[in-house]
Amino acid sequence: MVPNRFRHRGALSHLRNAPGLVFISVLITLFNPISSWRADADTPAIAPLPPATSTQPQQLQTVSKGTEQTIELSVLRIPTQQYLTSNWFGARDSFANHGITPNITFTQAISGNAFGGLSTSKVDWRYRLDATLTLDTQKLCGWKGGTAYVDFLNHGGQNPQNNLVGQLQAISAIDQSPDTRLDQLWYKQTLLHKKITLKFGRIDTTYDFDDPRDSLNFLNGSFGFAPAIFVFPSYPFSAWGGELTLQPASCFFIHVGLFDGNTSNTLPALNTTNPLAVQNPFGLFGIAEEGLSWHLPWHRLTGTFVAGQWYHSGHFDAYNEPPVNATEGFYGYVDQTLWRAGNKPAADCPRLGAFAEYAWANDRVSLITQNVVAGLDWHALIPGRPEDDCGIGETWADLSKYANTPRGYEAITEAFYNLQLTPWLGIQPDLQYVAAPGGGAAPDALVWTLQMEIAF
Numbered sequence: 001m002v003p004n005r006f007r008h009r010g011a012l013s014h015l016r017n018a019p020g021l022v023f024i025s026v027l028i029t030l031f032n033p034i035s036s037w038r039a040d041a042d043t044p045a046i047a048p049l050p051p052a053t054s055t056q057p058q059q060l061q062t063v064s065k066g067t068e069q070t071i072e073l074s075v076l077r078i079p080t081q082q083y084l085t086s087n088w089f090g091a092r093d094s095f096a097n098h099g100i101t102p103n104i105t106f107t108q109a110i111s112g113n114a115f116g117g118l119s120t121s122k123v124d125w126r127y128r129l130d131a132t133l134t135l136d137t138q139k140l141c142g143w144k145g146g147t148a149y150v151d152f153l154n155h156g157g158q159n160p161q162n163n164l165v166g167q168l169q170a171i172s173a174i175d176q177s178p179d180t181r182l183d184q185l186w187y188k189q190t191l192l193h194k195k196i197t198l199k200f201g202r203i204d205t206t207y208d209f210d211d212p213r214d215s216l217n218f219l220n221g222s223f224g225f226a227p228a229i230f231v232f233p234s235y236p237f238s239a240w241g242g243e244l245t246l247q248p249a250s251c252f253f254i255h256v257g258l259f260d261g262n263t264s265n266t267l268p269a270l271n272t273t274n275p276l277a278v279q280n281p282f283g284l285f286g287i288a289e290e291g292l293s294w295h296l297p298w299h300r301l302t303g304t305f306v307a308g309q310w311y312h313s314g315h316f317d318a319y320n321e322p323p324v325n326a327t328e329g330f331y332g333y334v335d336q337t338l339w340r341a342g343n344k345p346a347a348d349c350p351r352l353g354a355f356a357e358y359a360w361a362n363d364r365v366s367l368i369t370q371n372v373v374a375g376l377d378w379h380a381l382i383p384g385r386p387e388d389d390c391g392i393g394e395t396w397a398d399l400s401k402y403a404n405t406p407r408g409y410e411a412i413t414e415a416f417y418n419l420q421l422t423p424w425l426g427i428q429p430d431l432q433y434v435a436a437p438g439g440g441a442a443p444d445a446l447v448w449t450l451q452m453e454i455a456f
Helices: 012-017 019-037 056-080 088-097 137-141
Strands: 100-115 123-136 146-157 179-191 196-203 239-249 252-260 284-296 301-312 316-318 321-324 327-340 351-361 368-379 389-399 409-422 425-435 445-455
Touching: 056 409, 088 100, 123 137, 137 146
Parallel strands: none
Antiparallel strands: 100 123, 100 445, 123 146, 146 179, 179 196, 196 239, 239 252, 252 284, 284 301, 301 327, 316 321, 327 351, 351 368, 368 389, 389 409, 409 425, 425 445
16 A cells, blocks of 8 residues: 655756656566566466478467467556566565565655645655565574564655645655665564564664554654654664563553664664754653554444553753753554444455544653644545545644744644555555644645555
């Protein structure tokens, strides 16, 4: 499914910054048919030219027909294959059988501002390229319950916060400065039939904490995690640390984590125009969640409630007072399926889900001191489109009274439709109305975004 990121700056002078678009076009038109011709063993091969005989014209005609059939089968297979580059001549399946799963994902987003904000004359583009490797230790070496993961990323483009809107909450969750780095490197081990899970390494905690299920397809960064947790070690800057999950019953879990709080210096970027990450000093960041899940008896209407607390031991500058030695906050969210077609928990079953979250932080340290997020997500709204998603949501950020912003808040309303065209290609048009960008530093704005994700 399409995630959240990117922009394109319109005007001919910026076309030189879009080699990715040309690259993708070439791959789609040339490379994929070639690879998919040989994706399956039962695909008929192109017959060699026969020796010159009196029946050669008839044999050549047969060869031509066979080649045409092979090409037709290859073209027909493109929309249904899992990856753009198909099965790598069978290598992908061979790797998977041995517990090795390599993936390359390319995401590109283009955003423009219809009115208000900082500028309506620009179009911003950005991209994110992830090369990941997942290792299943049981298949690889017989070690049960282990998973290793590596994610190397490259990001480029502009940021609407600086060029278009001036908002505090990211228009797309991938927005950041251009960067190339090792983003994640961790090992996870399950024990006692997955009742205990250990994870350690360099981790992006967005995938593990503060993660309402029905908010995943929204583009705005505040739907990814509460911005009031301003020291959260998440994209674009993960951190070294460890996690422990206890799940004594299927309906209850406890999840705790401890991380290096200085996310800007734990692993310097290889190439970045902005070496600063979260502007916090050295210290440790600790977080804990307690979760309770349930399902109502009719149509398996599942729900989850999570309460979380976090603490950072570092020293922070404070508004109108000496530096603070530590800071803390809390959050909680509920996620509930309101309706589903049928009583089977199939992934492609049409369903309507709702979520709501509240988060709090110390208003003498954090600019965003309270945050409320709520929304609806409708999966498979259109018959015959089982992989699509659409949604509408609102995120409200209450700003610290000590910051003296003109309006004291920022609110964003988002609506999107996630169109999964093929298993490997998704496109997501998105609209966001930004009220009081930067707390009223700029006029209200209406931002449009078109985001695309390709799985190679």
